[in-house]
Amino acid sequence: MTQAPLFRRVALVGIGLIGSSLARALRRHGLAEHIVCATRTEQSAQTACALGLVDQAFTTVGPACDGADLVMLCTPVSTYADLTPHLAPMLQPGCIVSDVGSVKQLVVRDVAPLLPAGVHLVPGHPIAGTEHSGPEAGFAELFEGRWCILTPVPGTNQAAIDRITRLWQTCGSSVEIMEPAHHDKVLAITSHLPHLIAYTIVGTAVDLEDDIKAEVIKFSASGFRDFTRIAASDPVMWRDVFLNNRDAVLEMVQRLTEDLAALQRAIRWGEGDKLERLFTRTREIRRSIIEARQAYGPFPPTQTSVATPTRETDNAGD
Amino acid sequence: MTQAPLFRRVALVGIGLIGSSLARALRRHGLAEHIVCATRTEQSAQTACALGLVDQAFTTVGPACDGADLVMLCTPVSTYADLTPHLAPMLQPGCIVSDVGSVKQLVVRDVAPLLPAGVHLVPGHPIAGTEHSGPEAGFAELFEGRWCILTPVPGTNQAAIDRITRLWQTCGSSVEIMEPAHHDKVLAITSHLPHLIAYTIVGTAVDLEDDIKAEVIKFSASGFRDFTRIAASDPVMWRDVFLNNRDAVLEMVQRLTEDLAALQRAIRWGEGDKLERLFTRTREIRRSIIEARQAYGPFPPTQTSVATPTRETDNAGD
Numbered sequence: 289m290t291q292a293p294l295f296r297r298v299a300l301v302g303i304g305l306i307g308s309s310l311a312r313a314l315r316r317h318g319l320a321e322h323i324v325c326a327t328r329t330e331q332s333a334q335t336a337c338a339l340g341l342v343d344q345a346f347t348t349v350g351p352a353c354d355g356a357d358l359v360m361l362c363t364p365v366s367t368y369a370d371l372t373p374h375l376a377p378m379l380q381p382g383c384i385v386s387d388v389g390s391v392k393q394l395v396v397r398d399v400a401p402l403l404p405a406g407v408h409l410v411p412g413h414p415i416a417g418t419e420h421s422g423p424e425a426g427f428a429e430l431f432e433g434r435w436c437i438l439t440p441v442p443g444t445n446q447a448a449i450d451r452i453t454r455l456w457q458t459c460g461s462s463v464e465i466m467e468p469a470h471h472d473k474v475l476a477i478t479s480h481l482p483h484l485i486a487y488t489i490v491g492t493a494v495d496l497e498d499d500i501k502a503e504v505i506k507f508s509a510s511g512f513r514d515f516t517r518i519a520a521s522d523p524v525m526w527r528d529v530f531l532n533n534r535d536a537v538l539e540m541v542q543r544l545t546e547d548l549a550a551l552q553r554a555i556r557w558g559e560g561d562k563l564e565r566l567f568t569r570t571r572e573i574r575r576s577i578i579e580a581r582q583a584y585g586p587f588p589p590t591q592t593s594v595a596t597p598t599r600e601t602d603n604a605g606d
Numbered sequence: 607m608t609q610a611p612l613f614r615r616v617a618l619v620g621i622g623l624i625g626s627s628l629a630r631a632l633r634r635h636g637l638a639e640h641i642v643c644a645t646r647t648e649q650s651a652q653t654a655c656a657l658g659l660v661d662q663a664f665t666t667v668g669p670a671c672d673g674a675d676l677v678m679l680c681t682p683v684s685t686y687a688d689l690t691p692h693l694a695p696m697l698q699p700g701c702i703v704s705d706v707g708s709v710k711q712l713v714v715r716d717v718a719p720l721l722p723a724g725v726h727l728v729p730g731h732p733i734a735g736t737e738h739s740g741p742e743a744g745f746a747e748l749f750e751g752r753w754c755i756l757t758p759v760p761g762t763n764q765a766a767i768d769r770i771t772r773l774w775q776t777c778g779s780s781v782e783i784m785e786p787a788h789h790d791k792v793l794a795i796t797s798h799l800p801h802l803i804a805y806t807i808v809g810t811a812v813d814l815e816d817d818i819k820a821e822v823i824k825f826s827a828s829g830f831r832d833f834t835r836i837a838a839s840d841p842v843m844w845r846d847v848f849l850n851n852r853d854a855v856l857e858m859v860q861r862l863t864e865d866l867a868a869l870q871r872a873i874r875w876g877e878g879d880k881l882e883r884l885f886t887r888t889r890e891i892r893r894s895i896i897e898a899r900q901a902y903g904p905f906p907p908t909q910t911s912v913a914t915p916t917r918e919t920d921n922a923g924d
Contacts, residue, residue: 479828500795
């Protein structure tokens with residue numbers, strides 16, 4: 289390293305999929321002199337040390353944050369309100385508090401009021417994840433080529449925003465700044481609703497008679513399998529997302545329900561033109577996504593042959 | 607070739623994604639002496655010949671089927687009733703008629719009564735596809751490692767069933783025999799409902815205000831993108847599937863709607879335990895699918911690094 293690390297002491301609160309991936313990325317890119325974590329159980333503290341993710345692991349949040357110049361909350365968002373009173377007294381002026389949660393208005397509501405003067409809050413949301421959980425599931429490349437959305441309120445210290453921006457950029461992400469409420473609305477449709485629907489459809493299948501259920505698993509490659517991957521994401525994290533982005537999620541569910549009822553009616557009454565028109569419109573959205581380089585288009589057959597197994601990191605659990 | 611090909615003259619009616627993939631696979635594995643196709647337009651007939659998919663291409667179905675010992679219907683299922691009267695008079699006793707459609711009761715209803723005595727009907731459904739359409743989109747490996755379901759009615763000539771079984775096995779598929787009604791029920795939940803929901807959710811997003819819509823595309827990797835792939839599948843084919851498997855699809859939509867309403871209510875009333883319980887149950891289904899080798903489990907990080915682009919063949923359009 290020819291440069292000083294971006295942070296002297298990073299305290300990761302929570303060392304699951306995202307926390308442990310960040311620990312690995314911080315190390316790989318030399319972004320922190322010391323990395324410590326706080327985690328609920330002695331066992332995961334030991335795992336974090338054994339995997340070499342952190343220099344020190346604590347089972348209480350206060351000592352972990354003592355002397356940190358960056359505290360990164362990587363626990364389910366519902367824990368923020370309880371955790372913040374324990375860590376706030378340990379923070380020195382100039383310290384940055386950030387997070388990786390999927391809901392952002394809540395951070396402004398639950399965390400901001402409890403922080404001492406001179407501590408900078410820069411809420412963040414890396415749009416990255418897999419359906420796997422725990423410190424073993426993380427990997428340093430998780431954030432490469434992905435978006436990270438930051439939602440600082442107006443008046444936030446610009447140097448603090450810049451440092452968090454540099455952190456995520458060094459981890460390979462593109463950074464976007466957004467209003468917290470706008471973030472929650474956009475994510476309600478791009479992420480929260482798809483996850484809710486995936487959980488629902490897989491739940492519907494679980495309740496089918498046993499003979500059908502076995503075949504649902506057997507023939508899952510016909511569309512259902514994709515949903516099971518999304519519906520295998522961390523239950524506690526997603527419970528928290530839905531409860532804490534309730535209004536935006538419920539509005540999207542309401543819109544979806546209306547649209548589904550219209551489709552249902554078109555099927556019942558044999559309105560083929562209506563179905564075909566909708567299915568043609570949705571195809572165009574896929575093209576826009578491919579043009580925006582957020583998905584892969586068709587490849588010439590010679591390059592592809594049979595699909596090789598790759599880590600399925602692209603869409604679950606974020 | 608040390609063995610005679612399985613078929614003398616195969617007539618593919620329709621040369622889109624599935625028809626053209628089958629043509630390529632038939633050639634690669636030496637399964638047919640001659641391959642011809644019937645297609646609606648002069649242009650796709652020329653494409654089929656230019657790509658070397660077939661020995662001859664017709665724009666009318668009768669001459670294409672003349673003298674064939676296998677006629678494979680690869681057009682949207684709603685066309686079967688219109689096509690069959692044109693091809694039936696050309697068929698000799700011993701000829702096999704099969705198809706690749708996603709709905710199977712309809713084949714027994716629309717095709718069987720119109721076939722001459724001595725012609726064997728063996729309806730089939732390869733569980734394979736991509737979101738791309740047309741003769742250029744096909745590739746010979748499409749059926750490798752996939753299921754193909756056959757739904758012959760009781761009393762069907764066993765030798766005919768065996769030949770169609772051998773055809774799909776040689777193309778790399780595992781063959782399963784099933785009652786037509788049971789097929790339509792299983793596929794309603796594993797394939798038709800997921801596609802319907804994907805079309806709905808992408809349609810809901812299309813209707814959002816323009817400023818949100820741009821960001822839906824930008825941040826689609828957070829879950830939404832998977833749905834857009836499924837919702838990019840062939841509009842006419844899927845229109846037909848929903849109209850022709852109406853009862854089973856509507857029953858599954860009804861179940862889903864009830865389950866979604868329950869989830870919606872749990873979110874509105876903050877019933878976190880109920881959400882977490884459901885999300886934990888759905889996670890188990892994913893494990894069953896991984897155990898059944900219908901999906902990949904977690905890989906050790908060293909093998910994976912960044913996901914490489916692969917052809918996304920696994921779940922759309924079948």
